[in-house]
Amino acid sequence: MGSWDTLALRPDENEALSRALQDILLHLSGTRNWTRIDSSHAIFHYSALAAQPLSLAFLSYSQGRVGALRPFFLDTPVEKVTHYAAPDQPRQSAIGSW
Amino acid sequence: MRLREVIPGCESSRIFGLGYQDMAETPLQQTMDAPWIFFEPQAAGTVAFDVNKHITGCVHRLMDSKVSSEEGASPGDQLQTERLVHELCGLAGVAPVSRDQTGWTGSVVFRETQPQKALHAQVSYSVNQAGLDVSPTDLEVRTLGVLRHLCLALWVKLRRLDFAATHSP
Numbered sequence: 001m002g003s004w005d006t007l008a009l010r011p012d013e014n015e016a017l018s019r020a021l022q023d024i025l026l027h028l029s030g031t032r033n034w035t036r037i038d039s040s041h042a043i044f045h046y047s048a049l050a051a052q053p054l055s056l057a058f059l060s061y062s063q064g065r066v067g068a069l070r071p072f073f074l075d076t077p078v079e080k081v082t083h084y085a086a087p088d089q090p091r092q093s094a095i096g097s098w
Numbered sequence: 099m100r101l102r103e104v105i106p107g108c109e110s111s112r113i114f115g116l117g118y119q120d121m122a123e124t125p126l127q128q129t130m131d132a133p134w135i136f137f138e139p140q141a142a143g144t145v146a147f148d149v150n151k152h153i154t155g156c157v158h159r160l161m162d163s164k165v166s167s168e169e170g171a172s173p174g175d176q177l178q179t180e181r182l183v184h185e186l187c188g189l190a191g192v193a194p195v196s197r198d199q200t201g202w203t204g205s206v207v208f209r210e211t212q213p214q215k216a217l218h219a220q221v222s223y224s225v226n227q228a229g230l231d232v233s234p235t236d237l238e239v240r241t242l243g244v245l246r247h248l249c250l251a252l253w254v255k256l257r258r259l260d261f262a263a264t265h266s267p
């Protein structure tokens with residue numbers, strides 16, 4: 001298993017990605033109560049966390065209806081989704097429920 | 099009990115190509131797989147685009163240029179488009195593309211909600227229940243996989259809506 005230290009980003013990359021993630025997470029969760037996204041580890045962690053609801057949001061949009069999700073690959077509708085990125089990592093996070 | 103006793107007129111030991119064992123195993127397998135319905139991905143063979151046909155600065159130019167043929171890229175009918183979007187998005191990026199879950203982008207734990215008989219899905223990038231397999235490299239690869247599929251799903255939908263930037267300057 002690799003180390004999070006290998007994910008070092010340049011300060012300008014850190015700044016740009018951090019700002020973009022803050023915006024995305026604000027829109028996805030409706031809250032600004034995010035811990036500071038100021039390290040490479042945090043950026044990767046929150047990027048992973050943001051990718052899941054972005055994908056889910058587009059599926060829901062594409063389905064074009066309110067109510068439970070009914071993708072063809074599930075035999076039961078889904079009405080609630082909780083997102084975890086990497087549950088064993090130092091900061092166990094759930095972005096909340098859809 | 100013999101099959102012909104259950105189904106009048108049936109003299110064969112097979113129905114629709116299924117033997118006795120198949121008929122017993124199919125519902126058993128479905129029960130074990132539930133709620134997943136496993137499928138063979140179709141997107142790889144049907145989603146392709148030519149980055150050279152897109153205007154400079156078009157987001158499609160950021161996509162993988164290895165898939166460079168417009169052949170077979172027809173968005174198809176509405177149902178086919180929706181199926182491709184479902185397939186590419188999965189459930190928050192996780193799609194049941196094989197019974198071997200080690201190649202998935204993550205895992206989902208399902209809990210039944212009452213009283214609607216719907217599900218609560220808990221999604222993570224771990225591919226085992228213990229959650230101990232997510233190295234930084236795994237997380238990066240799986241995140242990029244989810245985002246790449248999301249971009250393809252957007253492209254499939256935009257093509258359907260005829261919004262794709264397919265004209266060179």
